[in-house]
Amino acid sequence: xxxxxxxxxxxxxxxxxxxxxxxxxxxxxxxxxxxxxxxxxxxxxxxxxxxxxxxxxxxxxxxxxxxxxxxxxxxxxxxxxxxxxxxxxxxxxxxxxxxxxxxxxxxxxxxxxxxxxxxxxxxxxxxxxxxxxxxxxxxxxxxxxxxxxxxxxxxxxxxxxxxxxxxxxxxxxxxxxxxxxxxxxxxxxxxxxxxxxxxxxxxxxxxxxxxxxxxxxxxxxxxxxxxxxxxxxxxxxxxxx
Numbered sequence: 001x002x003x004x005x006x007x008x009x010x011x012x013x014x015x016x017x018x019x020x021x022x023x024x025x026x027x028x029x030x031x032x033x034x035x036x037x038x039x040x041x042x043x044x045x046x047x048x049x050x051x052x053x054x055x056x057x058x059x060x061x062x063x064x065x066x067x068x069x070x071x072x073x074x075x076x077x078x079x080x081x082x083x084x085x086x087x088x089x090x091x092x093x094x095x096x097x098x099x100x101x102x103x104x105x106x107x108x109x110x111x112x113x114x115x116x117x118x119x120x121x122x123x124x125x126x127x128x129x130x131x132x133x134x135x136x137x138x139x140x141x142x143x144x145x146x147x148x149x150x151x152x153x154x155x156x157x158x159x160x161x162x163x164x165x166x167x168x169x170x171x172x173x174x175x176x177x178x179x180x181x182x183x184x185x186x187x188x189x190x191x192x193x194x195x196x197x198x199x200x201x202x203x204x205x206x207x208x209x210x211x212x213x214x215x216x217x218x219x220x221x222x223x224x225x226x227x228x229x230x231x232x233x234x235x236x237x238x239x240x241x
Contacts, residue, residue, distance in 0.1 A: 051188030064206035075198035
């Protein structure tokens with residue numbers, strides 16, 4: 001069946017390419033302000049996808065929603081579980097995610113690591129996601145996904161925050177071909193629609209978190225000004241123990 005899925009992928013990609021776009025990506029939907037593209041992922045049978053949406057909110061407001069790992073299922077469709085397992089640093093975490101799969105397929109789960117860059121400045125924030133070896137058992141009746149890599153990129157724009165959500169994953173095991181076509185479109189679209197709705201509905205609930213990031217940016221700028229060095233050259237000082 002994995003062979004059948006791989007043979008089916010080119011048919012899914014046979015759509016028009018928007019003018020000026022990367023020809024490796026194929027546009028499969030543009031609905032409700034959300035664009036979704038796919039491309040072949042090489043040896044991985046499930047196609048890589050990405051989605052874009054503009055959210056009329058500040059970059060750090062959107063980032064705060066994404067960072068609240070334990071509440072992701074409240075705004076993400078087909079999310080059965082999302083749990084923070086360990087916070088490694090202020091910007092690095094390990095978390096568990098379980099995704100509901102339509103019948104007759106089994107649910108999928110994964111242990112993932114996320115690292116965030118660009119938070120203090122709040123103009124170009126990346127949340128990079130990848131499979132983690134952190135030991136956490138698979139839930140009964142689920143299939144553990146062996147490979148996941150992707151990102152959220154939040155970029156400041158005139159209309160708010162441009163969000164790019166891109167994901168490449170090996171979902172593992174058997175899935176029917178109709179489900180491949182369904183998921184490659186619905187997962188990025190529904191995830192970005194949920195993120196947009198949540199960000200706007202919860203404005204003001206992450207004030208302390210956003211202020212903490214803004215204060216870190218101000219402190220970094222002040223440190224660079226005091227030393228006379230660019231911030232990228234300013235040595236970091238470990239806090240006293």
